[in-house]
Amino acid sequence: MGWVQEMDERIRRALRAIRLPYRARLTARDDAPGLQLAQAEGLAGEQAQAVEILQLFGLTSGTPAGSDCIVLPLAGRTSASVIIATEHAACRLKVGPGEVRMYSQEGAYIHIKSGRVVEVECDELAINVKNGVRLTAGQSVEISAGGGIRLDTPQTTVTGNLTATGERGGQVEMSADMRLRGSLEQTGGIVSTGDHVAGGVSLGAHRHTGVEPGGGSTGTPER
Structure with missing residues (x-):
């Protein structure tokens, strides 16, 4: 039976040389x-140096220090280790069953909720489209901006009705020809500092014909 024990010992030594995945x-x-x-x-105190973090194509994240990770030594070799998963309990946001969140260390996130609802939370949203x-909204679109909305475009077209209620401000101001x-x-x-022209007749410079002293009315304005 000596050869069996020797074979077992060789197998144990070979297994000890194989580095298993670790946290x-x-x-x-x-x-x-x-x-x-x-x-x-x-x-257990072991050190992993210059280990590649493998991520899914199209998704890059800057994993912060202090994150938990799973280190996988390829072929059991420590020198060929890669990190295949990362997690940071203090930064992770809770999601419901079937939901997905993409989030940052500061708490900004894109949350795909149940009911086909997408929620975005951030301090500033910048979208650059070439x-x-x-x-396209099946019902309505609502935009709430405490500091105002600025449209920087040479042309703005509204195909439907346009209503300005004045609920947040008392006037609509335009600094352009209309x-x-x-x-x-x-x-x-209507208060205007300029002239009004109706049907080719100036309100400020037109003349009246058939004017006679007394209490009669003037005639129609001349063009």
């Missing part, structure tokens, strides 16, 4: 190379 705590990260490399400290933006095609119905007075 570690990320201590530093380097984004300078083409690959994202990290340093990590295992739960050609065009198409927003051309209106169609009828205008006004409730309230």
Whole structure:
């Protein structure tokens, strides 16, 4: 039976030489190379140096120090280790069953909720589009901006009705020439520092014919 014991010992030595996957705590990260490399400290005190963090194509994250990670030594070799999963309990946001959140260390997130609802939470949202933006809403779109909305564009077209309620401000101000095609119905007075021309007749410079002293009325304005 001596050869059996010797074979068992050889197998045990071979298994001890194979490095199994282990859990570690990320201590530093380097984004300078083409690959994202990290340093990590295992739960048993082992050190992992310049370990590549593998991520899904199209999704890149800067894993912060202190994150938990799973280190996988390829072919059981420590020198060929990669990090295949990372997590940071203090930063992770809770989600419901079937929901997804993409989040940052500061708490900004994109939350795909149940009921086909998408919620975005951030301090500033910048969208850069080369050609065009198409927003289609089956019912309505609501935008709330405490500091105002600025449209920087050479042309703005509204295909439907436009209503300015004045609930947040008492006036609508335009600093540009305005051309209106169609009828205008006004409730309230109009105050203007310039002349008014109606049907080719100037309000400020037109003349009246048939004027006689006394209490009679003037004739129609001359063009």
